[in-house]
């Protein structure tokens with residue numbers, strides 16, 4: 001194996017190591033994932049970006065159904081009175097809700113909310129459907145768009161309108177609801193790790209960071225290429241908070257009437273931002289093969305017309321060698337090979353296949369990995385095995401690389417001054433000194449200590465990890481006894 005040189009991009013993008021934020025926006029726009037819309041904070045998802053989302057969506061939808069859930073659809077508009085029933089919920093969402101106040105040429109008697117999430121309308125509906133323990137559990141999901149008014153927006157990460165799925169379940173016992181909350185967090189973690197090659201930390205959010213109206217919230221948190229955390233999926237145990245407010249009652253087997261226990265869980269187009277930031281490099285995107293719109297791009301190389309014919313015939317033949325499930329794009333655009341290489345590197349296609357007249361003669365192709373740029377000459381006869389194997393290798397290598405990066409930038413600290421210093425990256429723009437860390441530290445459980453860290457460093461507690469070892473220690477802020485394990489402090493998107 002030899003390494004090929006990094007090629008300059010056909011459209012220059014900012015260097016990831018120079019300016020991460022600018023690099024991110026350049027990649028989104030120049031790889032044609034998304035673009036600005038006439039309404040600030042909304043975005044146009046372009047075909048290449050939407051194909052990526054569809055692959056993520058398909059994988060997750062299969063898992064949601066395999067765990068017993070059914071899809072359904074609720075309306076976009078929610079009556080104002082529905083939204084105001086659960087006090088904590090309305091308070092949490094009030095500043096972000098967009099209202100329809102006029103329609104049909106007149107002011108509406110009751111304003112309608114453009115859904116920020118659907119707990120309220122689902123509870124109002126299921127108050128009618130749930131009567132007996134026989135009606136439980138209810139296990140439903142919807143794929144939808146939602147709107148939360150945002151002041152500072154960024155493609156995929158924070159947009160006023162975004163796409164997501166929201167699961168909603170009702171159960172006859174609290175244990176069942178707790179089990180469901182865990183199970184769906186596990187589904188999100190599997191999606192992130194096995195499909196998107198993004199290692200995640202599963203854990204519980206603090207009270208300050210939980211969903212408005214939940215008993216508790218679980219999350220998966222991933223480290224991005226600049227060291228910041230991305231909350232990549234959340235699962236909420238709502239207890240009976242909403243079912244009480246919405247007067248959902250069922251008759252249990254013991255003939256008493258009870259409010260069911262409820263969960264909700266969501267994963268959004270934000271995860272596309274996660275894929276970009278977890279894997280990309282100075283040349284652009286690097287997509288995990290399992291969700292890449294194209295897994296292999298074929299670049300024909302020729303000078304004369306007769307060479308073109310020879311190469312075209314060879315490509316047609318070798319495509320037959322590839323397993324049908326491999327997603328292949330043959331790039332016949334009238335551009336130089338160098339231009340095409342750069343363009344597909346920018347778009348993050350995991351494997352490039354080069355086919356020229358000499359390769360045809362030798363019955364071989366050149367395969368180049370996007371992640372390492374390693375180059376190999378592969379006999380056409382071996383393609384049916386080598387291509388799927390190479391895609392698997394890239395899939396795993398991306399995960400390993402992201403995990404190594406996270407571990408390398410994770411600190412265990414016990415001293416408050418050290419914690420403040422760790423998050424003080426100053427004006428550094430260099431990749432190394434500019435990478436903000438994950439800090440594992442003890443915390444006493446007091447929201448005031450959490451708030452102080454946020455004020456001093458902008459870092460928050462991302463979650464209380466499930467698989468952190470039990471360990472006693474004094475709170476890094478005020479020295480009071482810790483909660484029995486270290487929590488993760490990080491700056492976050």
Ligand SMILES: [Zn+2]
Nearest residue numbers: 444449475478
């Ligand atoms: Zn404390």
